[in-house]
Amino acid sequence: MAELVREELSALAAIFCGPHEWEVLSRSETDGTVFRIHTKAEGFMDADIPLELVFHLPVNYPSCLPGISVNSERLTRAQCVTVKEKLLEQAESLMSEPMVHELVLWIQQNLRHILNQPETGSGNEECTFSTSTTMDDGLWITLLHLDHMRAKTKYVKTVEKWASDLRLTGRLMFMGVPDSSENLQSRCGLKWKEMQREND
Numbered sequence: 001m002a003e004l005v006r007e008e009l010s011a012l013a014a015i016f017c018g019p020h021e022w023e024v025l026s027r028s029e030t031d032g033t034v035f036r037i038h039t040k041a042e043g044f045m046d047a048d049i050p051l052e053l054v055f056h057l058p059v060n061y062p063s064c065l066p067g068i069s070v071n072s073e074r075l076t077r078a079q080c081v082t083v084k085e086k087l088l089e090q091a092e093s094l095m096s097e098p099m100v101h102e103l104v105l106w107i108q109q110n111l112r113h114i115l116n117q118p119e120t121g122s123g124n125e126e127c128t129f130s131t132s133t134t135m136d137d138g139l140w141i142t143l144l145h146l147d148h149m150r151a152k153t154k155y156v157k158t159v160e161k162w163a164s165d166l167r168l169t170g171r172l173m174f175m176g177v178p179d180s181s182e183n184l185q186s187r188c189g190l191k192w193k194e195m196q197r198e199n200d
Contacts, residue, residue, distance in 0.1 A: 005057060009033065010099040015101060025054070033059040034067075039104055041111035049074045049111060051083075055100055062098055065091050078165055079115060083107065086114050 057065030
């Protein structure tokens with residue numbers, strides 16, 4: 001590990017010294033260092049939004065961009081992706097110098113402006129990024145179980161819209177006869193298979 005990176009990690013540990021603010025997840029001479037920072041940033045209506053930022057500093061950092069993962073219980077998955085993209089854009093302007101603290105300060109000061117952009121919108125759905133220490137957005141599975149569905153058609157349209165907005169693929173299943181199914185096509189071209197209730 002380069003001396004520059006050691007110094008940066010030491011400084012970050014001193015800055016984020018509160019309970020659960022800083023955690024090193026892994027260190028490797030071949031893969032670099034992965035660590036997590038818990039912080040808050042001002043969001044809508046001056047409300048503090050908790051952020052979990054996971055950084056992966058590759059071996060050749062800071063000559064290359066760090067890997068970044070963003071998670072928050074107050075942001076949608078789409079908002080988390082947008083925040084990550086904006087952080088990476090900012091990181092490009094800080095190449096060849098230690099940048100993690102600058103990125104954290106930047107997101108603390110700019111989160112509200114990012115969330116006010118039309119493409120990020122607002123919502124109450126939780127951002128559920130995988131908590132694995134790897135930085136790629138590989139395959140992950142989420143199961144959503146809903147009871148007491150009253151309007152099936154409206155429900156299906158809502159789920160299709162969420163899938164389109166978040167670029168998800170998957171299956172929408174209802175308890176019932178497994179052979180009774182129909183293919184649904186969402187706006188983004190994802191195919192869904194619906195298992196219908198026996199008594200519908």
